Amino acid sequence: MLKYIFKRFLWSILTLWAVITVTFMIMHFIPGDPFAREGTMPEAVYKNLNEHYHLDQPLFIQYTRYLTSLIQFDFGPSLKSNTMTVNDFIKQGFPVSLHLGTQAILLAVVLGMILGVVAAYNRNKWQDYLSMILAIVGISVPSFIMATFLINFFAVKWGIFPVATWKSWAHTVLPTIALSMMPMAFIARLMRSSMLEVLSQDYMITAKAKGLKGKFILIHYAIKNAILPVVTVLGILTANLITGSFIIESIFGIPGIGELFVKGIFNRDYPVILGSTVFYSMILIFLIFIIDIAYTWLDPRIKVIGENN
Amino acid sequence: MKKLLEIKDLKVNFHTYLGEVQAVRGVSFHVNQGEIVALVGESGCGKSVTAKSIMKLLPTAFSHYKSGEILYHSMDLLKVQEKEMETIRGNEISMIFQDPMTSLNPTSKIGEQIIEGLMKHKKVSKSEAYRKAKELLELVGIPQPEKRMNQYPHEFSGGMRQRVVIAMALVCEPQLIIADEPTTALDVTIQAQILKLIKDLQFKLNTSVILITHDLGVVAEICDRVVVMYAGEVVESGKVEEIFANPSHPYTKGLMKSVPRLDMSRNESLYSIVGSPPNLLHPPNGCAFYSRCEYAMKVCQKHSPNLMEINTTQQTACWLYHPMANPVEKESMGGM
Numbered sequence: 001m002l003k004y005i006f007k008r009f010l011w012s013i014l015t016l017w018a019v020i021t022v023t024f025m026i027m028h029f030i031p032g033d034p035f036a037r038e039g040t041m042p043e044a045v046y047k048n049l050n051e052h053y054h055l056d057q058p059l060f061i062q063y064t065r066y067l068t069s070l071i072q073f074d075f076g077p078s079l080k081s082n083t084m085t086v087n088d089f090i091k092q093g094f095p096v097s098l099h100l101g102t103q104a105i106l107l108a109v110v111l112g113m114i115l116g117v118v119a120a121y122n123r124n125k126w127q128d129y130l131s132m133i134l135a136i137v138g139i140s141v142p143s144f145i146m147a148t149f150l151i152n153f154f155a156v157k158w159g160i161f162p163v164a165t166w167k168s169w170a171h172t173v174l175p176t177i178a179l180s181m182m183p184m185a186f187i188a189r190l191m192r193s194s195m196l197e198v199l200s201q202d203y204m205i206t207a208k209a210k211g212l213k214g215k216f217i218l219i220h221y222a223i224k225n226a227i228l229p230v231v232t233v234l235g236i237l238t239a240n241l242i243t244g245s246f247i248i249e250s251i252f253g254i255p256g257i258g259e260l261f262v263k264g265i266f267n268r269d270y271p272v273i274l275g276s277t278v279f280y281s282m283i284l285i286f287l288i289f290i291i292d293i294a295y296t297w298l299d300p301r302i303k304v305i306g307e308n309n
Numbered sequence: 310m311k312k313l314l315e316i317k318d319l320k321v322n323f324h325t326y327l328g329e330v331q332a333v334r335g336v337s338f339h340v341n342q343g344e345i346v347a348l349v350g351e352s353g354c355g356k357s358v359t360a361k362s363i364m365k366l367l368p369t370a371f372s373h374y375k376s377g378e379i380l381y382h383s384m385d386l387l388k389v390q391e392k393e394m395e396t397i398r399g400n401e402i403s404m405i406f407q408d409p410m411t412s413l414n415p416t417s418k419i420g421e422q423i424i425e426g427l428m429k430h431k432k433v434s435k436s437e438a439y440r441k442a443k444e445l446l447e448l449v450g451i452p453q454p455e456k457r458m459n460q461y462p463h464e465f466s467g468g469m470r471q472r473v474v475i476a477m478a479l480v481c482e483p484q485l486i487i488a489d490e491p492t493t494a495l496d497v498t499i500q501a502q503i504l505k506l507i508k509d510l511q512f513k514l515n516t517s518v519i520l521i522t523h524d525l526g527v528v529a530e531i532c533d534r535v536v537v538m539y540a541g542e543v544v545e546s547g548k549v550e551e552i553f554a555n556p557s558h559p560y561t562k563g564l565m566k567s568v569p570r571l572d573m574s575r576n577e578s579l580y581s582i583v584g585s586p587p588n589l590l591h592p593p594n595g596c597a598f599y600s601r602c603e604y605a606m607k608v609c610q611k612h613s614p615n616l617m618e619i620n621t622t623q624q625t626a627c628w629l630y631h632p633m634a635n636p637v638e639k640e641s642m643g644g645m
Contacts (some may be wrong), residue, residue, distance in 0.1 A: 021512070079583070201405060201411060202408060202411040203411065203412055203413055203414045203415070205412075206406060206412045206413065206414075206474075206477075207406075207414070208366055208398065208541065209364055209366055209398055209399060209403065209404040209406075210399035210403075210425065210426040210429075211394075211395045211396065211397065211398035211399035211400055211426060211429060211430060212426065212429060213395065213429070216425070216429075220412055220414070220417065220425075222416075224414075224416050225414070225415065225416055228612070239614075259618070264598055295439045298416070299415075299416055299548060300415075300418075300461040301415060301461070301462070301463050302415060
C-alpha cells in the first residue's frame, strides 16, 4: 500500500508539472501581455514594470524561475495588486469557497442519493417521475437562473434568507442550494441507473430469501453495491465545488476564489492564472487519489496493483 | 410419514405486455418430513416459479397467485403477511439458488453473509454466530474456514461459492430446503460432490429437500420421490423406483428414453420428444402434451386429464389410465 501511495505521489507530481508547463506556454503565447492594455503608460514605466516582474527575460528563464518558487509553495506576486500575492488571495478566498463547496457537495450527495434510490425502488411510478423531473430541471437550468430565482423568492419576496454578503450561516443557505442543484441532479440520475442494475441482480433475491429486513437489504445489498459509480464522479464534482464558482460567487457577493481565476484571465495576470490552475489541479489530483483509495475499501474486488496476500 | 409441505392446485400468472402468462396451472404435490423430492421437467415448465412461490419470492409487480394453497405445517403461506413471511424465509424454509457466481453479495465478506440470517432469526450473539458459521463451512467442506470467512465471494471458485450458498441455506437449520438447480452452473466433478453433500446433510439433519433439476441422473441418485412437470402442470408423481422402472405418462416415458445409455449402439441416434411445449399465454383446452404425444386420443384434445392414481404412491395425469380407457390402447404402450 505504501509503495502504491508513493508511486501515485510521483505520478501526481508529473501530472502537475505537465499542467504547469502547458498552462505557462499557452499563457505566454496568446497575444498581449499584462501591461499592454494601459496604452497611456509611458514607455519607461512599462519597461520598468516588465523588468520588475522579470517579463523581459527569455521564456525559459521565466519558466524555471516560476518552477523554483513553486517548489517553495510560492505562487508569486499578483501583477495587478500592489500589496497582495497569489498566496494571499488563496488564503483569503479558499476557506470561503471550501465552506460553501463542502456544504453544497454534502447536500448534493445526500439529496441526490435519496432521489435516485426512491426513483429506482418505485420504477415507473409517480415517485420515479417526480425525482427524474427534478433531476432534469437541475441539470438543464443554468445556475445563474436558479440563483436569481432563489434570490427573487426566498430573499426578496418572502424574506426567509438574507443574501448578498458572507456573514452568518443563514447567508450560506441560498448559494449552497444554487450550487448543489447541478451535481445533485447528476448524482440522482447516476444513482437511479446504478440502483436499477443492482436491484435486478440475483443476490437481491438471495437477500430476500434469507428473510432479511427490507431496510437491511437496502443498505447492505442495494446501496452498498450501487454507490460505486457515484463515488467515481465524486472526486471531480467535489473539486469543482470547493474551488468556487465564479457565477454563484458573483451573484451572491461571496468573497471566494471562484472569481480569482476569471479576473486573472481578463487581466492577463500571469501568476494568478498559473496559481489558480495549479491550485485547482492539486486539489483535483488529491481528491482523485482519495477516491481511488476509498474504492479499494468500498469494492473488495478492486485491489491495489502489486499488493498480494 | 408426516406431510411438511402440501401444495394444492397452485395457479400463478404473470402479467406481460402480450397478456396473462399462465406459468403454473394447478400444481399439487406434497413433501414429507425428511424426504428429498425432485421436481423435474424441461425449461419453462414452471419448476422455478413453483419453488419461488413457496417462499413468495416472485416479483409482486407483475405476478399473482390466482388460486391454490401452499400449506406448510397446515398454515397457508399464500395468506401469510409479508412481515411473518420474513420470519419463515431463511429460517424455516431456505433456498439454494442456481448460479453461485451471482447469488452472493460481491461487496460483503462470506462470514457476514452467512451470519446475517442467523442473527436476524435466532437472536444469537455475533461471536456465537461466527462460531456456527465456521462449523458450517467445515461441514460443507471448505478448508481453513476461519480465513475464508474474511474473504469476499470473488476469492472463491464456483464450486466453493456453491458450498457457501449451501452453508448459508443451512445456517438456521431449516425444515425445508429448496434447491433450484444447485449444480447446473458447476462442472461435473463438482456436481457429484455437491449432490453428495446435500444428501449427507439431509440425512444428518433430517431436513426435507425439494430438488429442482432436469438431470435425471441426479434424481435417480439422491431423491426419494419425483414430481414431473410439464407446461405448468404436474403430469406424474411417484417414488423414484416407480418412475424409473415404470414411467406411466407419455411425457415421462419420453424423458426416460431421451437419456443416453451406455448400451446404445454407436450409430443409434438419441431419442428426443418431437415438438415444443405449448405457449402458456394461450394454453390448450385439452392435455398440454397432446400435440407431442404418440398415444394421443380424441379425448386428449378436448379435455385436460386430472391426476389419476395408478397405485397408492404413483399418480399420473393421462387419459390412458382412466378406468374407462380402451385396454387395447394401454396395451400398445407395453413395448416401450
